[in-house]
Amino acid sequence: xxxxxxxxxxxxxxxxxxxxxxxxxxxxxxxxxxxxxxxxxxxxxxxxxxxxxxxxxxxxxxxxxxxxxxxxxxxxxxxxxxxxxxxxxxxxxxxxxxxxxxxxxxxxxxxx
Amino acid sequence: xxxxxxxxxxxxxxxxxxxxxxxxxxxxxxxxxxxxxxxxxxxxxxxxxxxxxxxxxxxxxxxxxxxxxxxxxxxxxxxxxxxxxxxxxxxxxxxxxxxxxxxxxxxxxxxxxxxx
Numbered sequence: 001x002x003x004x005x006x007x008x009x010x011x012x013x014x015x016x017x018x019x020x021x022x023x024x025x026x027x028x029x030x031x032x033x034x035x036x037x038x039x040x041x042x043x044x045x046x047x048x049x050x051x052x053x054x055x056x057x058x059x060x061x062x063x064x065x066x067x068x069x070x071x072x073x074x075x076x077x078x079x080x081x082x083x084x085x086x087x088x089x090x091x092x093x094x095x096x097x098x099x100x101x102x103x104x105x106x107x108x109x110x111x112x
Numbered sequence: 113x114x115x116x117x118x119x120x121x122x123x124x125x126x127x128x129x130x131x132x133x134x135x136x137x138x139x140x141x142x143x144x145x146x147x148x149x150x151x152x153x154x155x156x157x158x159x160x161x162x163x164x165x166x167x168x169x170x171x172x173x174x175x176x177x178x179x180x181x182x183x184x185x186x187x188x189x190x191x192x193x194x195x196x197x198x199x200x201x202x203x204x205x206x207x208x209x210x211x212x213x214x215x216x217x218x219x220x221x222x223x224x225x226x227x228x
Contacts, residue, residue: 041221104154
């Protein structure tokens with residue numbers, strides 16, 4: 001079952017602009033992870049944020065977590081063509097026997 | 113360190129056949145998870161193996177099975193293939209069992225299975 005829902009489903013922006021993607025989930029979580037997937041390839045882990053954390057940074061990535069709203073956002077600053085990919089959130093829900101539950105993903109296109 | 117290796121990269125089968133996919137985790141990783149990815153259903157968890165034991169199983173029919181060997185390499189098998197089994201099958205490894213939580217996953221490039 002899908003717990004996370006990403007928003008928007010697709011996003012197209014100019015190189016250099018910031019990209020923001022959102023993820024909402026339904027049940028209490030231990031942590032939330034963001035992954036990137038280039039077309040037809042495997043997923044690459046970007047960042048993990050624990051339920052007791054509110055914000056985390058990694059290079060040009062900034063992730064926020066609002067457990068009261070059951071939502072997270074991923075911000076990519078100063079986007080580059082190489083950021084073109086699909087982005088997925090995955091939640092490690094407390095009642096899911098530690099299975100990761102995945103959202104449907106946001107397809108990000110960076111126009112040169 | 114070599115990454116997660118999945119073979120074959122592409123596979124074409126016909127309905128009713130069976131298929132075996134292989135996954136070699138990162139050296140030292142003892143947990144292997146399998147996922148099915150389709151455009152309509154997204155990423156769906158199939159099962160997780162840790163130290164040769166199935167630790168977790170997703171909501172898939174018994175036609176989907178797997179195993180893990182003593183060197184942590186894993187195989188998954190799909191019998192009596194159906195058209196709907198066409199998908200990208202992804203394998204992911206982590207150092208410990210997913211039940212340890214807070215483990216990030218390292219994914220292979222996947223096996224693209226087409227069932228005709």
